[in-house]
Amino acid sequence: MFDRIRNTFARAISSAVTSVVAQYDAGGTGRRMRGWRPPSSGPNRATSQAPKVRDRARDAARNDWAASAGGQRWVTNLVGTGIVPRAKRITNKAQKQKATDLWDRWTKQSDADCVLNFYAQEALVTRSWIESGEVFARLRWRRKGSMEVPIQVQVIEADYVPQLDADTWPGLPVGNKIRQGIELDRFGARVAYWIFKAHPTDFASGNIDKSQLIRVPADEILHIFEPKRAGQLRGVSEFSSVLVRLRNAEDVDDAVRERQRIANLFAMFIEKQYPTSPDGIDPMTGQAIDYGSDGTPVAAMQPGISQELLPGEKVVFSNPPGASATYAEYMRTQHLATAAGQGLPYEILSGDIVNVSDRTLRVIIQEFRRFVEQRQWHVVIPMFCQKVREAWVDQAVLVGALPMSLADDAKAVEWAPHGWEYIHPVQDVQGKQLEVNAGFRSRDSVIAGKGDDPEQVDEERAASKKREEELGLQSAPTSGAAGPADGTRSNPDSNKPTK
Template structure:
């Protein structure tokens, strides 16, 4: 008997949505990706990290001009440099050998005064100048200059700061397979191998403009580049003021216009008007002659003098000028603009302008703590690894070449802890008490607290021991020390 075959129902195909059905299909999408009325005019190009820096020279020149001529741009750059560097970021040797540590500190302190290849600043002054150039120009280069032993330097090495203008943003291939991108030479695996630098600053050319034949190839082991990359793969830096440069210019022009308007308003002026005479001219009772608005020598009859009471001729009237004032909302408008400028520069408004109106201690602490975290981030991610440590490493090597250090000591000389200048206390008593409680509770070590102030814990302990010994010597036996 044949088996009865059951017919299974065929699976229905999934519905296919056509373009006509698209409006009815639920889709998840960011509003910022839409092309509706609100976003239709937003044209955002998909340029890469280096094409996005096109016009870098123009931004750099305008930023420098703003820092030269605009008080808010100058104040912003000055405040950032002051808080990032202070009096200097100092290296503390990490060696546990006290004799070697003292030797390294003495050798470094002697070289610091000779560090500048231009012979103007010491190494900590170079830190300030390099940071100012980075903030205003977006980047700075520095060249490590080896010197001969007979040059009379403690360590045969100096540092030469180079403005970003000296490394042109040129792109060209090289015969060996290397390539120059934005003035930086890369090998086949994308590693930096050299920088192409003008012999002299192109903006200081006396005879004609600079040309590419004047470029010098500087190997990467003699050249360093300090900048803050904002996108992966970015090769050159952009000034901190770039996002607010247009606003800075607009605020400066507005403020100048208001100032000029107020200057003109201070030119207090009155106008004497008289009707057109239809009959004979009025007679001046003092002279018996027809009345005239001027004397015989051409000077006006009515002169502005304190307490003057002037009788006018029949039909004459006096009208004073009424120039517009600066406006009731001038202060608030300018304050709102500077709030945006300070935020764009990464600065608290209070530090940029010095305006502490309606600022409490609690809010000031929050503002300063956030700003100090921002400064610490830039110190430990930009300044120290890109400027301070490379110089220290080169210094240690050349100290060994100069016969001051052995091979093992060179390695120890490179191992340092960088100590930025400590922040000032907001509330000295409360802040010190809080640190003391942390140490007593075991949350922090006493040496950590001392190091956070920028001091060397070993040096502090040494000085305390010397002070205690001095007090013991000068205090009378069995006395309290009073009157000693």
């Protein structure tokens, strides 16, 4: 009996302790958390206001320097001059050169709007994705003979695909459904997109009817966005978490600028004591006295003006306050948060590197580059670049521009993003040379990391060496801390270098 009571009491204590320990403070309903009532929204219900966020993000990018600079920094780092494909699996040199030349010629004609080349389209797609949260690209097949490889890419804004939800719709196959403008089959796979024939702001807004939309198969549409939650169908602007802060900071900055503009209107007023004259003639000068016919100042208020007053008039100077002593720090703090919300280092967003050492800056840039590479290989390359390449190869094979035997190898390209500049040119080069000499990495990987083609670099080196020999030129020897330039390595047990 005693043991039963003891066990029951022990279980009660254990249960009470477990119930107290095994909980999250963030999930509590105490005094501090009572007012925090977040909505329980699914991944797609949460993006229902994405169009309004998109409009505000675009407005901020047009008018706010921080938003404009943030979008530009992302485009510059993600794309640079272009993410270039290299057909590494095509071993035949002539065939590889043929495929490369064919692609290079096509990139000049890739834009269905006939404005940009393919690498500029990469930048446009990236900019639209960052600002608007998503962007679409449509593959447009052309007639055989109109182009060497008859296919083009049309970049279309997210506005073209409406936030349309429907279980029945004219032309919708039985069993399929439309969610946020995307047609899904009964397994949830994307099978088509319902797209406006023209930009929706080009015609009167209202209810969507079947005459405004066309159904485009999913294999002709590339949807570029970065899902934040599993099952998310549409993207949200990268600026969504900082738009309110951007607006508030701009309002404060604008108020301070206006206050300073008013403060700059400080003027000096001179009051002259005119003698009394019934005929209005100054007895000292013989000139007519101008008292002012309507009582208005002779000149408009301007910075630094010296203004005369009528006799007997006085003025009380205003003393508008200047910018607060904490203004600069306040704005910097706001933009620190803005930069973090955009995934950018503050120093890169603003260009402000005051009191930042080169060692600290190196750590900041390296961390940012890791994030950039993640987005390159998770979003830009697989969602846009690789899909365009595969469609291009299929069309090139279809019209006979490439042989069928090269199709798989031509698709399996290695994408080379624009290489990073050295943070410290001497130390970075020496470090890479040490890695190659120690066998930790290949020389080709160093060249590819700079965005260059190792084979092309070798050909250029060989051609340069041959030309120097023909002209009787002698290259200046190079030396550095990483070791001799002739490829030898020092032997610690001897004064002679060893191969």
